[in-house]
Amino acid sequence: MALIPNPTVAPLADPQGPQPWQDIGVVCPFDMALDHELWRWMPEGVNLVFTRTPYYDQPVGLDMAEEISDHGEIQDAVRSLVAIRPAVVTYACTSGSFVHGVEGARKLSAAMVSAGAPAAVTTSEGLLMALDALGVSRVAVATPYLAELTNRLTSFLEQGGKSVVSHEGLGLDRDIWTVPYATTCGLIRQADRPDAEAVFVSCTNLPTYGLIAYMERELGKPVITANQVTAWSGLRLMGREAVGPEQLLVQAAAK
Template identity: 85%
Template sequence: MTLEQNPALAPVSDLPGPQAWRDIGVVCPFDMALDHELWRWMPDGVNLIFTRTPYYDQPVGLDMAEEISDHGEIQDAVRSVMAISPAVVAYACTSGSFVHGVQGARNLSKAMVSAGAPAAVTTSEGLLMALDALGVTRVAVATPYLAELTDRLTSFLEQGGKSVVSHEGLGLDRDIWKVPYATTCELIRQADRPDAEVIFVSCTNLPTYDLIARMEQELGKPVITANQVTAWGALRLMGREAVGPHQALLQATKG
């Protein structure tokens, strides 16, 4: 067997690697089950380093959102992931970043920077960035949440200068990552309204990657999701572009 047939036969001194990677640190809640979904937006040469906030034994709701947004615990997670020297740190949680309003989301990013992050973004800040990049203000909201969390999200968007034209929720307080695609698609259809310029699907623990282009084609408008805007926002901070098939947000902001 020749060297061309099997590069593994090359002398170690001739190997080009290891590949140089740029890292994004990801702080997420203890129950995050979709690390693999965030990876799907990553371009070549970008690596994700995950860490989690402490466990809380309670249902998904306002109380949990407030617990997992604790600045001290998130700063501890940032300090841990900074051992890898990421270029950006993202807080991958929608409810934990919108629960205290727009200023609360900004304060959370500031807390991450003060803990050592070179740059930081939260999911909810990524959402506002994405809406601005699309040039839209009228939003339909689809969530897996209880009404109390969905209402808090609509308040966040209105604080951010957006108009929520409708909102629908599944009323779930656990096991959100297990929601079938068919259920999420129907939720998006129910949330849509003729005057909505965009539909936002909340929760980083709700699988959405495979649904975005399909629902955009069906409804004829952008559909943006929590994990999408988290990945997109973090990549923009490091000067890279998210990858994804026929997703309106990515196409609209492509360099």
């Protein structure tokens, strides 16, 4: 039924808005299942726009990391995002950005910029930025990976000027997003050492948001994770701060 205007009622002012938003373009691997987790670090007024790399039918390992780091495919993904004019584009994958070392991660960001990103950062570059922001030079590493990928991550960190005092992995090559917090907490405890200044938990497909502050209180040191440094570094390039109550990286950046 059509509404009939009432001439005795003063017209209402049009609603204000929409509010201005800043966009972060997110390129992630085809099997990324944790879009919702990245959102948890976003402050008001920041929007995430996701796209994915092509599908590869193989287990998580070195071969897959090399496939999903293909510059041409990532540049195609970036081009699918630039129409919305994001402030920054991030490549949300740890293994795909550390697999070719520090120089490989830098070249990947440069490739994204050449495809039209106004600024770009990868998860692994965000990791080094976060360790520097925390003043950490000695780090313990916890991963869900097979040994071949964990070893490649330790090599990346050493190239980045960090000392890896220990590393532990779950030995998984699929379904990483299904790992429960209890398993990851046990892995972090196993990886930690007294001389480690922080623990890094790798893989953007491993859920971690809800355990970070809990494990930091238990260990008395920063516990930084792949999705955390992905969100934090992208926001930092925009001049914004991540949301993460009681998380040491977020608190340090806010000071």
